[in-house]
Amino acid sequence: KSGFITIIGRPNVGKSTFLNQVIGQKIAIMSDKPQTTRNKIQGVLTQKDAQFIFIDTPGIHKPKHKLGDFMVNVAEQTLNEVDIVMFMINAVEGYGRGDQYILDRLQNVKKPVMLIINKIDQVHPDELLPIIDLYKDKYDFEEIIPISAKEGNNVSHLLNVLKDKL
Ligand code: GDP
Ligand code: MG
DSSP states (O other): OEEEEEEEOSTTSSHHHHHHHHHOSOOSOOOSSTTOOOSOEEEEEEOSSOEEEEEEOOOOOOOOSHHHHHHHHHHHHHTTTOSEEEEEEETTTOSOHHHHHHHHHHTTOOSOEEEEEEOGGGSOGGGHHHHHHHHHHHOOOSEEEEOOTTTOTTHHHHHHHHHHHO
16 A cells, blocks of 8 residues: 655644654754645655655745745645645644635645544644534535654554554
8 A cells, every 4th residue: 555645734733743754764854933844755665565655845835925935835836746645733723814815725625634633642632622623514525633753653544544544
């Protein structure tokens, strides 16, 4: 089994941290500054029965300038080139306008879209339910999976679910 998985989401939700967590090397550049990832970065995870090719993208956001425009296009193009889309949000900040902008972009995507709620190490478990309910109303996600990319919580479960869908 093998397939391409894109990781999209607004800047700073933890996309590059996730890639580094699963690949185990600092290949994607992580930073507190939004837009550190200027282009697509691929990371390949090979297990005995599956190969995941992850694509870390620049955060999708409403472009304010030419470079921003280019980076948003890079992220949007990948939507049509992959087998699975991971839409990552951040449990700390919850839902925002930036997320709605991305949800609008996902409406025409024919691929399975999984909602990944990251940074659960920073919130109380009770805070997750309202976020899940809100997003369920907005999009028919294939799966909704809370993780901590930084600490690794629930990441192996996510990989198992991804594997089932490859
Ligand atoms: P990206 O812009 O979506 O690629 O986000 P980054 O991976 O660069 O992460 C942005 C910031 O969030 C960095 O300071 C990360 O250390 C932090 N971060 C990412 N994932 C987690 C997480 O699961 N928990 C916590 N506490 N911080 C995280
Ligand atoms: Mg990044």
